Amino acid sequence: MIDEGFKGLTKMKHKDIVEAEKRSRIEDIMRLSDNAIGIYKGHFLPADAEYSWAISCHERLRSKFLRLIIMSGECLKQAEQWEKAVEHYQRALEVDNLAEEFYRHLLVCYKVLGRKAEAEKLYNRCCKTLSIVLGIEPSSETKAIYKSLISDKREIAEGGSLWSTE
Secondary structure (H helix, E strand, O other), X not given: OOOHHHXXXXXXXXXXXXXXXXXXXXXXXXXXXHHHHHHOOOOOOHHHOOOHHHHHHHHHHHHHHHHHHHHHHHHHHHOOOHHHHHHHHHHHHHHOOOOHHHHHHHHHHHHHHOOHHHHHHHHHHHHHHHHHHHXXXXXXXXXXXXXXXXXXXXXXXXXXXXXXXX
């Protein structure tokens, strides 16, 4: 039996997402995003993961979910609604803790807000999760964001400013 959440996610029309993106209306995008977070519950039919038709469907739904979350998070960041962006990416990670993109975007938000301890904990969580579940390290892009956090700390120790965003 197909999970009701996935039925709901497949009913989200691509044209609605594209129209919201074109209008760049935060309210529309966030409404769609909140719906997706409420609907998407992780892997599609995990018991059937070995079947190609399930993999294809899972990847299509996951891609749609990732795109919507990233797009809505970018809208929040462009509007400089950093705290809302943090909450948004945290909720998304609760749904899909293997989406490395969510970790990266959340790291950037923490950096802008000057929340370095939370950024460090998040990076360590990302490393641990990816290692345990997938047997991989974070991507070079994620590592580069983390290295920028470290270099900012060195600047502070040498008398520089705290987490400049320039």
